[in-house]
Amino acid sequence: xxxxNRLWIAIFLLPxxxxxxxxxxxxxxxxxxxxxxxxxxxxxxxxxxxSNYVNLFADKNFLKALSNTVIWALLQSTIHxxxxxxxxxxxSKKEFYWKFARTAYMIPNIICSAALGMVYLSIFNPKFxxxxxxxxxxGVEDFxxxxxxxxxxxxxxxxxxxxPFAGVVAILVLAExxxxxxxxxxxxxxxxxxxxxxxxxxVLPLLKNIIGTCVIVAATSMLKNFDIIFMTTNGGPGNTxxxxxxxxxxxxxxxxxxxxxxxxxxxxxxxxxxxxxVINKAFKLGQSDI
Amino acid sequence: xxxxxxxxxxxxxxxxMTAALVGCGGGSASEDTSASADSKVQKEPITLKFPTYLCxxxxxxxxxxxxxxxxxKQYGDEITVKVEEIPSDDAYKDKIKVLMSSxxxxxxxxxxxxxxxxxxxxxxxxxxxxYMDADPEWKASVTEAALKANSRDGxxxxxxxxxxxxxxxxxxxxFQKAGITPAKTWDEWFSNCDKLKAAGFTxxxxxxxxxxxxxxxxxxxxxxxxxxxxxxxxNTLHPKNYNTxxxxxxxxxxxxxxxxxxxxxxxxxxxxxxxNNFLSEKAAIIANGSWMIGDFSNTEKAAAGFDKKVGCAAYxxxxxxxxxxxxxxxxxxxxxHKEAAVKFVKALTEDAAQLQNLELSSVIxxxxxxxxxxxxxxxxxxxxxxxxxxxxxxxxxxEMDNIDYANVTDAFANLYPALAMNKMTAEQVVQQLNETAxxxxx
Numbered sequence: 001x002x003x004x005n006r007l008w009i010a011i012f013l014l015p016x017x018x019x020x021x022x023x024x025x026x027x028x029x030x031x032x033x034x035x036x037x038x039x040x041x042x043x044x045x046x047x048x049x050x051s052n053y054v055n056l057f058a059d060k061n062f063l064k065a066l067s068n069t070v071i072w073a074l075l076q077s078t079i080h081x082x083x084x085x086x087x088x089x090x091x092s093k094k095e096f097y098w099k100f101a102r103t104a105y106m107i108p109n110i111i112c113s114a115a116l117g118m119v120y121l122s123i124f125n126p127k128f129x130x131x132x133x134x135x136x137x138x139g140v141e142d143f144x145x146x147x148x149x150x151x152x153x154x155x156x157x158x159x160x161x162x163x164p165f166a167g168v169v170a171i172l173v174l175a176e177x178x179x180x181x182x183x184x185x186x187x188x189x190x191x192x193x194x195x196x197x198x199x200x201x202x203v204l205p206l207l208k209n210i211i212g213t214c215v216i217v218a219a220t221s222m223l224k225n226f227d228i229i230f231m232t233t234n235g236g237p238g239n240t241x242x243x244x245x246x247x248x249x250x251x252x253x254x255x256x257x258x259x260x261x262x263x264x265x266x267x268x269x270x271x272x273x274x275x276x277x278v279i280n281k282a283f284k285l286g287q288s289d290i
Numbered sequence: 291x292x293x294x295x296x297x298x299x300x301x302x303x304x305x306x307m308t309a310a311l312v313g314c315g316g317g318s319a320s321e322d323t324s325a326s327a328d329s330k331v332q333k334e335p336i337t338l339k340f341p342t343y344l345c346x347x348x349x350x351x352x353x354x355x356x357x358x359x360x361x362x363k364q365y366g367d368e369i370t371v372k373v374e375e376i377p378s379d380d381a382y383k384d385k386i387k388v389l390m391s392s393x394x395x396x397x398x399x400x401x402x403x404x405x406x407x408x409x410x411x412x413x414x415x416x417x418x419x420x421y422m423d424a425d426p427e428w429k430a431s432v433t434e435a436a437l438k439a440n441s442r443d444g445x446x447x448x449x450x451x452x453x454x455x456x457x458x459x460x461x462x463x464x465f466q467k468a469g470i471t472p473a474k475t476w477d478e479w480f481s482n483c484d485k486l487k488a489a490g491f492t493x494x495x496x497x498x499x500x501x502x503x504x505x506x507x508x509x510x511x512x513x514x515x516x517x518x519x520x521x522x523x524x525n526t527l528h529p530k531n532y533n534t535x536x537x538x539x540x541x542x543x544x545x546x547x548x549x550x551x552x553x554x555x556x557x558x559x560x561x562x563x564x565x566n567n568f569l570s571e572k573a574a575i576i577a578n579g580s581w582m583i584g585d586f587s588n589t590e591k592a593a594a595g596f597d598k599k600v601g602c603a604a605y606x607x608x609x610x611x612x613x614x615x616x617x618x619x620x621x622x623x624x625x626x627h628k629e630a631a632v633k634f635v636k637a638l639t640e641d642a643a644q645l646q647n648l649e650l651s652s653v654i655x656x657x658x659x660x661x662x663x664x665x666x667x668x669x670x671x672x673x674x675x676x677x678x679x680x681x682x683x684x685x686x687x688x689e690m691d692n693i694d695y696a697n698v699t700d701a702f703a704n705l706y707p708a709l710a711m712n713k714m715t716a717e718q719v720v721q722q723l724n725e726t727a728x729x730x731x732x
Contacts, residue, residue, distance in 0.1 A: 040731070041391055042412030127555040149498075149558035149707045233558070234499070234700075237707030238714075253384050254697040255729050256408065258391065 028269070035266040039259035052263035062264065064239045065247040066271075068155075072243065073222040073275065075163060077215045084169025085211060089199055091170065092177040102174070106167040117231025120161045124148055148233050154240045161228050169214045176210040177203060212283030216276060223272050244268050336630040337370045338622075339396035343382040345375035349581040350653075353646035354638075361637040369630045379403065380500075383696075390414065397631040398638075401448045401616030404696045406440070409619055410447050416620035418446040421632050431641045431657035432617075439614035450617025451639040452653050454689065455680050456507055456579040457610050459586075459672070462601045464491045464574040472603035476512065476543065479606045483551040486574050494547055495573035496556040497564035498706035501699050504564045505544065505556075505706065506690040507577035507611060512540035514687030515607035524687035528695055528730070532723040541709065541716035548710035557710045569596065583652040583672050602675040608684035613692050654680075694727075701726040 039045040056062050091098045123130050124147035135143045147157040188198045226245040235242035252261035344354035376382045383403040389395050395414055409415040422429040432449050440448040468489040473479035483493040496505045513536050514524035520536035553567050568576035569592040586597035604610045618638055620631040644655035652673050667674035691699055705722055708714035
């Protein structure tokens, strides 16, 4: 019987496996294969061994892009998650405003990120942007900060275009909170736990799995973050806001160096796998139902 | 029995799902086969694939529409042009590169932004030499000089219909109030900037985002008018050594312009920001080509009567940007498509097309046989001023976009902020440019 089930499982998995192999599998194999070559547009492909990988670590743009990507992934998996979970805990009390707040908080997450980039370019415009105008209105006359292009503010400004908007995390966590049996919360109340202690000692431990999942989603989203950076700073000033996806784009589309771009891509995939393993271990995902 | 029926149905469902997936890719092949069979019976028009940036707000969209209509009238029965609109130069370049890497190029492409060299290097481009030799009238209208600029190893790989002649536009009213006239030397240029500032105007509409277009035109002019060495540099394709006294001196001057004489949003600004600053009279000077002239009388972009306030001049030291753009290339696979594509390229570049470009986009024609009438000049005084300025020029040079590798043009956008904010000296910027250029292997 078990053998027969396996057969049916295999048959029904076949379409998904085919899609994966044709679309992702072949691409990943090509990516890794060509990462060991010198492959430039309109030139012949030449096998170069691991030289691309060796060159990565002498490439200061790559190192900057890597460090920015890792920093953003860390910020996203800590501060972004903290904001989202806190927001969900507040909304879970279902005060009169909760539906409005939930919807409003989702809005930045449903706007296309290229459009969001244009919005932020206007908000932080040094000449007519809202931020500078508010600071001027507060009495700092002649204030003029080029938020996206000044070395001192570019990284911070790009970061806040996505960091606080944890609508997806809030929605997922909120759904999980709603699934916590009322009896558990009642028991905590009977035992004398206040709202804060209930959240810390009862609710949060029960949210471990969903928070872990959110951390994976948030951290890996930084491995493919491209549009907003491209629209706002294009990695500048200098390479202050360069990240790995943007560096891949520049290497392939501006330098036509597909081999090296694919080496960075292969590194990015490995970085993603390491992140998944670390987060899975940290949250012990899949080891318990809660 | 019921059990077997259930199992059989499940099996059929799985097979159907798999077959549907596989079948998705097969449809077009069978359609192609039937189309091919039909073509044996009745001769179908040849379909040319033509992705283009000549759409939307692109200044060339209006003349292209007319040119395409005329082409369809003439060749509609035998050639169908399948236009794919790609509304931005960068998106166009990226798309063509992707198609090039997958060996699936359309029939006609434009060689802009480095695509020309890639198409030639990859062996995709058709040599126009026999077609030009067979059609002296067409050859004359696209000029020997432009064809030479679009040739490699004696083969004509692309045909252009325009030569960019780029000076700068200035606000005559602001100049008058500041008591200045267009500068004859770069010292006078800076003195003019000081006087404009003293009169309460921001002198320059610069931008360092995208391809740093308006800023790089002035940089090109600083270098290109800096003696013979500077001029030679600005007429040399793909330099790898920017560490020359002329480039360093020019970048130092540009640093001063970015720091003292431009709008507060110039660093990081895109072309539209700079254009808007000039059109809304927030800056006195913008470097740009004749295609901007239409904007001056467009009341959606500028106040009514703004065009009367605009003058046009050559750069100090009698310099003007004069660049033959990379033009249209035929990259078809088979002879029938090649022949049809050549006809289409001819329609895009011959006298009639150049006339449309002049009348609808203020683009100066290449052809000596396209006469710019006195009546036209009277109606278009700014263009007439540019044509006049262009007639007695000491230094001619290319645009930075023309000579730089694509990654160097991109690097400027990230290095200008450093220069403007004193994070880098001109010497350090030059060093970075050299490192970026060195990544390209010809």
